[in-house]
Amino acid sequence: MNIPKQSSTLIPWSAETGNGIACICIPWAGAGAAPFRAWAPALADAADVYGVRLAGRESRQTEPPATALGAVVDELVRELTELGAPRVALFGHCSGALLAFELAHALRRSGSAPEVVHLLVASQLPPRVFQNARVDQDQDLARYVPEEFRREPELLEVLLPILTADMKLVSDYARSADAPLDVPLTVVYGACDDELGGAEVDGWRHETTGPTAFREVVGADHLFSGTAWLELAKTVRAVLT
Numbered sequence: 001m002n003i004p005k006q007s008s009t010l011i012p013w014s015a016e017t018g019n020g021i022a023c024i025c026i027p028w029a030g031a032g033a034a035p036f037r038a039w040a041p042a043l044a045d046a047a048d049v050y051g052v053r054l055a056g057r058e059s060r061q062t063e064p065p066a067t068a069l070g071a072v073v074d075e076l077v078r079e080l081t082e083l084g085a086p087r088v089a090l091f092g093h094c095s096g097a098l099l100a101f102e103l104a105h106a107l108r109r110s111g112s113a114p115e116v117v118h119l120l121v122a123s124q125l126p127p128r129v130f131q132n133a134r135v136d137q138d139q140d141l142a143r144y145v146p147e148e149f150r151r152e153p154e155l156l157e158v159l160l161p162i163l164t165a166d167m168k169l170v171s172d173y174a175r176s177a178d179a180p181l182d183v184p185l186t187v188v189y190g191a192c193d194d195e196l197g198g199a200e201v202d203g204w205r206h207e208t209t210g211p212t213a214f215r216e217v218v219g220a221d222h223l224f225s226g227t228a229w230l231e232l233a234k235t236v237r238a239v240l241t
Contacts, residue, residue, distance in 0.1 A: 009079045014040035014051040021117065022085035023240065024048035024076075026103075028094035028123070028223065029166035030159050032057040035229070042233035046240040047089060052076065054094075056162045060131045065087065069173065072099060073106050073214055081113050089118040089240055094222070095170050096136040097124035101207065104183065105176040119181065119208070120236055122188040123222050125196060126203030130134035181208040190220030213239070 009022070010219060011033040023043060025036040035049025040049045063086035067073045080088060082229040086109075092100025100121060112183065153208075185208045187201050198214060205212040215235050220228035 002017060007079055007082070009053055010083060011036075011051045011053050013051055014036045014044060016048050017048070020085065021047040021087045021089060021240065022050055022083065022104075022114075023091060024050050024080065024100075025238065026052045026092040026096035026099045028091070028096055029170075030057070030163035031093075031096075034058060035156060038230065039233040042230060043240070045235050046237045048085070050083075056165060058099045060174060063125070064163060066169060067165075069099065069102065069169050071162045072169070073102050076103050077106050077110055077113055080107065081110070083114070083167065085114050087117045088114045089236075090116060091119065091120040091236060092122070092124070093224075094123045095166055096171055097121035098127060098130065098173060102176055103129055104181055105178045108180070108181065116181075116183050118184045119184045120158060120188065120239060121204065122224070122232065123190065123193060123196070125200060127173075129200075129203055130170075131175050132156060134143050180206065182210050184206055185212045186215060187212065188215045188217060188235055190222060190228065191216050191218050192220060193222045195222050215239075 012182050013033075013036055018088075023039075023046070025033075025039065027033070027035060031054035036049055036051035041213055043049050053064065055063035066075075090100040090104055092098065100119060102160065104116050104119050107116055124130070185206045186205060189196060189198065198216065215237060217224065217228060217231050220231065224232045
């Protein structure tokens, strides 16, 4: 399994495991591929870890952020097809969960793309609920920035425009009209998340005919800050093994 050298979207963070599964990790609004580097040791025996780096962040900082969610999904389908992994697990965090969900549908429609063996989503409302919820464009977006970054004004100044663009990307989100997926689905949420809990994420079970599991991570907030980030990785590993 060899990622094309010219790819700037799928960033490999681990050596190949040889088991043929690539875990494709899609970050929350404003974030890049870097946070998932820390996951490589935790998932070493379960899957090859790839972080998704969208336009406008990290090494793609000079590229304008995407303005259409469908275009992002199409880009990821192309990248995954070129990746050559026979099987992929898709993980999406917060707004990235919506991307992972739509990507799973797009890969199924494509026919020739890799097989999705598991969909994992964290800290996100079910698509049917989210599309009917109003995204507040005037909200304090800094709350979606990890606490350690909020203390750096210059860094925050760089991150906020990307956050704003990402929130606009999902502000008019419309759930795929396709039939439910048929893959296993795991929904993860933090026990200390002040935005959603078990009741709010329950509707995800309607998005697949496959088995659905719900995992609560003790001590985790909405962004799985601090040590909770590695606890989230351990949860993903447990699911994939």
